[in-house]
Amino acid sequence: MSSAPSISLAPLARLVIASRESALAMWQAEHIRDRLRALYPQTEVSILGMTTQGDQILDVSLSKIGGKGLFVKELETALADGRADFAVHSLKDVPMVLPEGFVLAAIGEREDPHDAFVSNHYANLAALPAGSVVGTSSLRRESQLRARFPHLLIEPLRGNVQTRLRKLDEGQYAAIILAAAGLKRLGLAERIRALISSQESLPAVGQGALGIECCAGREDVIAMLQPLHHAETAACVFAERAMSRALNGSCQVPLGGFAEVQQGQLRMRGFVASPDGQRVMRAELVGDIAQPEALGQRIADDLLLQGAGEILAALNG
Secondary structure, three states: OOOOOOOOOOOEEEEEEEOOOHHHHHHHHHHHHHHHHHHHOOOOOEEEEEEOOHHHOOOOHHHHOOHHHOOHHHHHHHOOOOOOOOEEHHHHHOOOOOOOOEEEEEEEEOOOOEEEEEEOOOOOHHOOOOOEEEEOOHHHHHHHHHOOOOOEEEOOOOOOOOHHHHHHHHHOOOOOEEEEEHHHHOHHHHOOOEEEOOOOOOOOOOHHHHHHHOOOHHHHHHHHHHOOOOOHHHHHOOOOHHHHHHHOOOOOOOEEEEEEEOOOOEEEEEEEEOOOOOEEEEEEEEEOOOHHHHHHHHHHHHHHHHHHHHHHHHHHO
């Protein structure tokens, strides 16, 4: 992440936030807008809502159409051509390597990073009868479910949060798995029947955190965003993203990474699995909070030593 300039820059008179138009994305953009308005009452802050390619293609799983980067490309175009000053993303949707000329200017404080079990008839995953259909859009979740509950049927689930809940309510699934953070941010926490522990379902890299992206040369914007930067969250997600980057992680790869601050240090866990859950490699290490990316690299190295490279090579063709 670029650090704030050492010189004092006057707040801009106007800021435009690029955001997807889904309810969750707009909640996130409005949250950042409202915080900036409180910090800089003299600055006009508005939101440019956009529909991305990832929002438009709903009948094919993300792993088959290019991954979560499809949710950010149009927003980056708006930054590059000056229609917006920065974009707010769910960090788990942001590719591990940003295009040249873009930076993560700030990382917002993490909401609950866990996966959530959502069902109208069952209390938790263990209560599902054999043959029950569980919906998820994530190979990461799918591989962990198949490893723990081979008697369940895992089916694709696309669409925004409301669309996924509607499909559950229509009876297309016995249960669905969603990010707890999104449900809580949308005021839908009551739909969560059970939080799935990180021991049972290791979260996605960056899950629950907000990434604020801008053009690399916008020191004026970067300076204004610094009060929103949450250093502890940033250390955790930088470690996670370093692991994923070293493993060439994407939607095509079932992997998870989750770092936590414990007693002034970073504790991180990571895994790589085959899509069917038959092979799972896990690693866990503790490292210096001041060097999060080194910890993420060590986790990746450990997983590769266990044979994760074979799975990755097969998945990446």
